Amino acid sequence: MKKNILIISIYYPPIQSIASNRLYSFAKYLNRDKYNIFVHTLDEGKAFSSDLEDVVVSRVKNSALFKPLTFEKRTNKIVHYSKVCYNIMVKRFSKNIYQSWIDESYELLKLKIKEENIDLILSSFAPDASHLLALKLKKEFPHLKWIADMRDEMSCSPYIDGTMKTYYEELEQQIFKYANALTSVSKPLLDDFRLICKNEKVLFGEIRNGYDFFLEEGEIHNKIFMITYTGNFYGDISPVNFFKALEKFVDKNKGIQLKVQLVGVKTHFEIPNNLKKLVEVIPSVPHKKAIEFMKQSNVLLLIYPTNGRKGVYTGKLFEYLGVLKPILALIDEDDVASELITECNAGYVADDSNIEKIEENIALMYEEYRKKEKRVFNIELIEKHHRAEQVKRLENFMEECF
Numbered sequence: 001m002k003k004n005i006l007i008i009s010i011y012y013p014p015i016q017s018i019a020s021n022r023l024y025s026f027a028k029y030l031n032r033d034k035y036n037i038f039v040h041t042l043d044e045g046k047a048f049s050s051d052l053e054d055v056v057v058s059r060v061k062n063s064a065l066f067k068p069l070t071f072e073k074r075t076n077k078i079v080h081y082s083k084v085c086y087n088i089m090v091k092r093f094s095k096n097i098y099q100s101w102i103d104e105s106y107e108l109l110k111l112k113i114k115e116e117n118i119d120l121i122l123s124s125f126a127p128d129a130s131h132l133l134a135l136k137l138k139k140e141f142p143h144l145k146w147i148a149d150m151r152d153e154m155s156c157s158p159y160i161d162g163t164m165k166t167y168y169e170e171l172e173q174q175i176f177k178y179a180n181a182l183t184s185v186s187k188p189l190l191d192d193f194r195l196i197c198k199n200e201k202v203l204f205g206e207i208r209n210g211y212d213f214f215l216e217e218g219e220i221h222n223k224i225f226m227i228t229y230t231g232n233f234y235g236d237i238s239p240v241n242f243f244k245a246l247e248k249f250v251d252k253n254k255g256i257q258l259k260v261q262l263v264g265v266k267t268h269f270e271i272p273n274n275l276k277k278l279v280e281v282i283p284s285v286p287h288k289k290a291i292e293f294m295k296q297s298n299v300l301l302l303i304y305p306t307n308g309r310k311g312v313y314t315g316k317l318f319e320y321l322g323v324l325k326p327i328l329a330l331i332d333e334d335d336v337a338s339e340l341i342t343e344c345n346a347g348y349v350a351d352d353s354n355i356e357k358i359e360e361n362i363a364l365m366y367e368e369y370r371k372k373e374k375r376v377f378n379i380e381l382i383e384k385h386h387r388a389e390q391v392k393r394l395e396n397f398m399e400e401c402f
Helices: 018-029 077-093 099-116 129-140 162-178 187-196 240-252 287-295 315-322 336-343 355-370 379-383 387-401
Strands: 003-008 035-042 055-060 120-125 145-150 181-184 203-206 225-230 258-263 279-282 299-304 327-331 347-350
Touching (some): 003 129, 018 035, 018 387, 129 145, 145 387, 181 187, 225 287, 240 355, 287 315, 299 315, 315 327, 327 355
Parallel strands (some): 145 181, 225 258, 258 279, 299 327, 327 347
16 A cells, blocks of 8 residues: 655755755655655745646745745845845844744644645755654654654754754754654764764664766767866855966966866856966856756866865765766865765865865876776766665665654
């Protein structure tokens, strides 16, 4: 007999984000022979025609007077940062910015659980609203199985203050008390939750993010050595050290035919004068177009500075792997992303602050390009990071809960 699964998440299409992609892939790839899928999410008032005709989606608006703004469309720099500042203020001064959504959703989902005989709830953090709603439902219906999906840290996050840390510590223990299982995007994050869990009955499972297209190894050899970065720069993620290394490389290789594409970024950084002719900033493009830019490149640039935070793959890494292009990674050499790139034979890694090694890696990748050397990727391992394969891991984990 089929099990009935309810996925609860603030993030879901048409909101565009890595979080939306993760939850959408759960709904998309869960085995229809085994499960009926229901999704409950935030109603942002945006039209969305889902191609998942066999998934029932319910939406509730957040009727709070002050509520966070979303970033479903690219905007100019001033609008973007105005939204960011506004959201910071709302989160700081509002006790729970999604409380109205939680309250209305709770009444709606109580009926749905009874009418549809829901067997399992999967809620996803961040924000915490999804878990708070799932917690209320679990208390109301103790027979329900509950999986708490953690895309990010809670109390262990390096980006929160003492008040928020205390709040998350209390919420974590409530989750551990009532949830049957907890999933996260990487083993280090999962291990952090396991360490603070006081309930031995809770199951723990790693469900990574992934790419969602067919592997296609194309024979692209541009006349100009092409390095491409897709996405945005935010927080401490910056191209400054890459530019420093590239300057050194270009200075040693006068007249080199080279181009850097920064696709979908906002230029809150300075491009050095001697690189301006080599660097092209391309406005935001649809996701499928961004994938095409990746496929047409010779090298894909990945940046995530070493900051003591472990367990971060970053969403674009899996898509970089999926297009089978060499990766120039400026990341923590002692973390999961570096390990995966090495295991997949997918490129070269240097710490973001190691300018000399970054330059050396650029030179190595240029030589491979110049000699037309074909990289032998670990296809078997890369295939395991398709979204469908990761959802198979989720299915196996779900069955352990029943």
